[in-house]
Amino acid sequence: MDVRQAITDRIIAMLEKGGNVFRERWTRAASRGMPRNGKTGAPYHGANVLLLWDAAIEHGYASNVWLTYKQAASMGAQVRRGERAVLCAHFERKAMRNPGASEIDSSASGASHGEGEGDASDRGHDGRSGVLLCTPFWLFNVAQIDGLPASTALPAPDRQAWADGSAIEGAMRFIGGCHANIQHGYLRAAYSPSADRILMPDVDRFTSPQAYCATALHELVHWTGHEKRLNRSFGQRFGDAAYAFEELVAELGCAFVLGHIGLVDATIEGHAAYLDNWLQVLRNDRTAIFTAARHAGEAFEFILARALP
Template structure:
């Protein structure tokens, strides 16, 4: 089974529905939390997050908690007959035997590197083996222990805060230089500045925040931070690929703070370029999703803390 191609085809099908459709589905699902394993509690990563988010919305699942068939059985539970699992990918870095791959020493087509150089995190003599696994949502499983089913209903930690506050905490905490008065939103890497139109040029404060957070994901790629660089891999499509990273990263961030109905203004034109990249590189979505996850984690880690409470319990 060509797992990379199967998952890439699924992501392409999502994107082909149009920017408003997939963005709303991903951010709405993200507002329920990052998908996690119901047994280990570990969060899912990369492209698997997109697949599970999309399935949760399409099938109406209330919780982003998932298990393999074997894990459910190990908990004394049973996946209901006829339920469909979601195909996901597991990557494991392995050393390449001398006989593996082509005559030139390159990895075989079934197991090619996810990335080149530093971003892959491995040596030239290793490759990323991609293996399939399947997950079921807890809504598809009967007989789960109370601690698993009950944990899924736990409230989100951001539920008592406004999405606008969340956006401001991230933008302020990252300390990015933001300048207004420009015709369109952009990140200027050489000057290391986020350029924004004045706020009254946006359709709503939510649209302003969503657009600013999109540019903040670009900001994380600066050499002094995450240092995103694609080398020759994407050629002329490198700029469009960086936009895909920002699209995914901003979906993670917007979902985290519950800003699910906002429009990222001026970014719909890249959709065709993203589709072209994915159709020509079956590993591209895995690279984009991983880099987007790194950006999301950096932004969240730098959020401004809560204001200290007074003796009465009110913020100072």
């Protein structure tokens, strides 16, 4: 089974529904918290997050808690007959210390039950040569399982209770906490890497305060990629498509942020034109979505760690 291609095809099908459709689905699912494993409590990462979010909205699941069939059985529960699982990907590096000897280095794949890794490089994090293996695993939502103990309840989203409880305040705490250089008075929103500066139209030029916050957060994800921060660069791998790919990273990273703060109805203005480019990148590279989702997750964690209290 070509797991990368199967999952890439799923993501392409989501994107083909149109920008407003997949963006709304992902952010609404994200407002319930990041997908987590119901037995270990570990969060899922990368492209697996997108797949689980989409399945939760598609089937109307109230919970973002998931289990494998064996995990459910080990807890004395049973997946209902006829229920369908969500295909996810687990990455693991098979590292070679010496010729003829091999071992599995499971720490390279991150959290158990599937880390959204994507770069099939021939060297591991410790410098050992090897192959990054992608294996499938399947998850069921707790809504598909009977007999689970009460302790497998939906965990509350990891969201701080801000003073007025509004998503707008949450967005401004994220934006302010990063201390990015943001300048207003421009015709359109953009991030300038050479000046390390976010350029924004004045607030009253946006259709709503929510749209302003969403657009600013999108540019803030770009800002995290500067060489002084996460140092993202895709030119060597994607060539002319590198700019479009960075936009995909920003789209996904912004979805993570918007969902986390509950800003689910916002519109990112001026970014609808990139959809065809994203589709072209994903159709040409079956590993691209894993790389984009991993970088988006890193950007989200970077912004989250700097939010004002």
